[in-house]
Amino acid sequence: MLYSTTAPVRERAPFLLPRELQERLDALAREHRVPGAQLVLDTGSQVIALHTGTADAATGAPVTADTAVPLGSLTKPYTAALVMLLADDGDLDPEDLVAEHLPELRQLPAVTIRQLLSHTGGLPTGPDSDTAGRTTPAHYLAAVCTAQDALFPPGTDFSYSNAGYVAAGRLVEEVTGMPWHEAVRTLLLEPLGTVPALLGDPAAARPVAAGHAVNTATGRVRPVRQNLAPLEAPAGALLASATDLAALGRALAGRSELLPKDVALAMRSPQPAARPGALADGWGLGPALFRQDGLLWCGHDGNAQGTSCHLRVEPDSGVVVAFTGNAGAATALWRDLAEELALLTGIRVPAAMAPVAQRATAAQSAPVALPECAGTYANGGIRYRVALEPDGSPTLSVDGDLAIPLRCYPDLSCDLVDPDTGRPEPGGRFHRDPATGAIDRVQISGRTARRIGPA
Numbered sequence: 001m002l003y004s005t006t007a008p009v010r011e012r013a014p015f016l017l018p019r020e021l022q023e024r025l026d027a028l029a030r031e032h033r034v035p036g037a038q039l040v041l042d043t044g045s046q047v048i049a050l051h052t053g054t055a056d057a058a059t060g061a062p063v064t065a066d067t068a069v070p071l072g073s074l075t076k077p078y079t080a081a082l083v084m085l086l087a088d089d090g091d092l093d094p095e096d097l098v099a100e101h102l103p104e105l106r107q108l109p110a111v112t113i114r115q116l117l118s119h120t121g122g123l124p125t126g127p128d129s130d131t132a133g134r135t136t137p138a139h140y141l142a143a144v145c146t147a148q149d150a151l152f153p154p155g156t157d158f159s160y161s162n163a164g165y166v167a168a169g170r171l172v173e174e175v176t177g178m179p180w181h182e183a184v185r186t187l188l189l190e191p192l193g194t195v196p197a198l199l200g201d202p203a204a205a206r207p208v209a210a211g212h213a214v215n216t217a218t219g220r221v222r223p224v225r226q227n228l229a230p231l232e233a234p235a236g237a238l239l240a241s242a243t244d245l246a247a248l249g250r251a252l253a254g255r256s257e258l259l260p261k262d263v264a265l266a267m268r269s270p271q272p273a274a275r276p277g278a279l280a281d282g283w284g285l286g287p288a289l290f291r292q293d294g295l296l297w298c299g300h301d302g303n304a305q306g307t308s309c310h311l312r313v314e315p316d317s318g319v320v321v322a323f324t325g326n327a328g329a330a331t332a333l334w335r336d337l338a339e340e341l342a343l344l345t346g347i348r349v350p351a352a353m354a355p356v357a358q359r360a361t362a363a364q365s366a367p368v369a370l371p372e373c374a375g376t377y378a379n380g381g382i383r384y385r386v387a388l389e390p391d392g393s394p395t396l397s398v399d400g401d402l403a404i405p406l407r408c409y410p411d412l413s414c415d416l417v418d419p420d421t422g423r424p425e426p427g428g429r430f431h432r433d434p435a436t437g438a439i440d441r442v443q444i445s446g447r448t449a450r451r452i453g454p455a
C-alpha cells in the first residue's frame with residue numbers, strides 16, 4: 001500500500017494519489033459493469049477530478065470531466081438551496097405555512113416550509129411519473145396533499161416525499177415569478193459555474209450521459225430511457241457532473257460566496273423529528289446527514305433510470321467527495337470506492353447506512369418475532385403488505401411485487417433480506433401508536449406508510 005491510512009492527505013505526494021485513484025476507479029467500473037463514472041475529491045487544499053469509460057454505450061461517446069449525468073433526487077438539495085436563498089433575501093421564512101403561499105396545500109394547513117424541506121410534513125411520496133405527467137403541478141399537489149392521505153401530524157416524523165419538493169419548486173415559482181428551471185439556472189447553477197442541463201432538454205449546451213441497465217439474459221449493457229414528468233423537475237430533473245456536485249458541496253460547507261455561511265449552516269443542521277431510518281442518520285433543510293467517526297457529514301444520493309450519483313461534505317475539514325455513475329450498479333461501485341478512498345487517503349466517507357445487525361450491539365441485533373407487524377399500510381396510492389410465513393417470519397411486498405423477507409429487532413427496526421444471498425440490507429422501522437401501543441406505521445427506505453388494514 002502506497003499510503004498510510006492515518007497520514008494527512010496533504011502530506012502525500014499529489015502526483016501519486018490521482019494515479020492510484022484513477023486505477024481503482026477504472027478497475028471498479030469494469031468490475032461492476034458501469035460504462036462510465038466520475039469522481040471528485042476536494043480536500044480543501046487539493047482537488048482531484050477523475051473520469052472513466054463511456055457516456056453512452058450505444059454511441060461509444062466517452063465520459064469527460066464536463067459530461068452531465070442525470071442526478072435524480074440529488075436535484076433536491078439544489079431546490080432546497082433556492083428556497084433558502086429566497087428566505088435569506090426575506091422573500092419567505094422557513095417557519096411560513098406552505099398553504100399561505102400555495103392554496104393547493106390548504107388541506108394541510110399546518111405544514112411549514114421547514115418541514116417541507118426536511119421531509120417531516122407528513123406528505124405522501126406522490127404518484128408515479130406516468131400519472132404525474134397527465135396533470136398540472138397545482139392539480140397534482142391538490143390531489144396528493146390531502147388530509148386523508150397525511151401520514152402523520154407535521155413535524156412529528158419523517159417520510160421522504162417527491163411531492164414535497166414539487167411543492168418546494170412551486171414556492172420558488174410563486175416567489176420569483178420565474179419557472180423553476182429558469183430560477184435554478186439564474187440564481188444557482190450559473191453562479192456555481194454549472195452549465196445547466198435538464199432531462200428532456202434536447203438543446204443542452206454540454207455532453208450528457210445516458211443511464212444504463214444490464215440485460216440479465218445476455219449480460220449486455222444497454223441505455224435506458226429517462227422517465228420523469230415535467231412537473232417533477234424540482235425533485236429530480238437536473239443533470240450535472242461530479243465537478244458540478246463538488247461546487248454545490250463547497251457551498252454547503254460554507255466555502256462559497258453563493259450560500260452565506262449562516263444559510264449553509266442552517267441547511268446542514270439536524271431538524272427535529274427527521275429520523276430517515278435506512279436513508280441516513282438525520283436530515284437538514286435539503287441535505288441528508290451522515291455520522292462517521294464522530295463527524296457529521298451532509299450530502300445526498302440520487303438515482304435516475306440507470307444512474308447513481310452521490311455527494312458527501314464534511315464541513316469542519318472542508319472535504320467534499322462527489323461521484324456520478326451511469327448505471328444502476330454504480331451504487332455498489334460507489335460503496336466500494338468509498339472503501340478505497342479510506343485506504344488510499346485516510347478519508348472515511350459515509351457511503352451508505354449499514355444493516356441494523358451491523359450497527360447495533362449484540363443484544364439489540366438479535367432478531368425477534370413481531371407478529372403484530374402483519375398488515376396493510378398505505379403511502380398515497382402505494383400499498384405495503386407485511387405478511388407472516390408459516391414459521392411466523394414476516395415478509396414485505398410493495399404493490400404486489402415479490403415478497404422480501406424482513407428481519408425485525410427489539411427496537412422495531414428491520415432489515416430487508418436478499419432472497420438470493422440471504423444478505424441483510426437496511427430496511428426501516430415500525431412505529432407504535434403512543435396512545436394504544438399498537439403498530440400503526442412502517443417506514444421502509446425512508447418512506448412512511450400508515451396502517452390501513454390487516455394482512
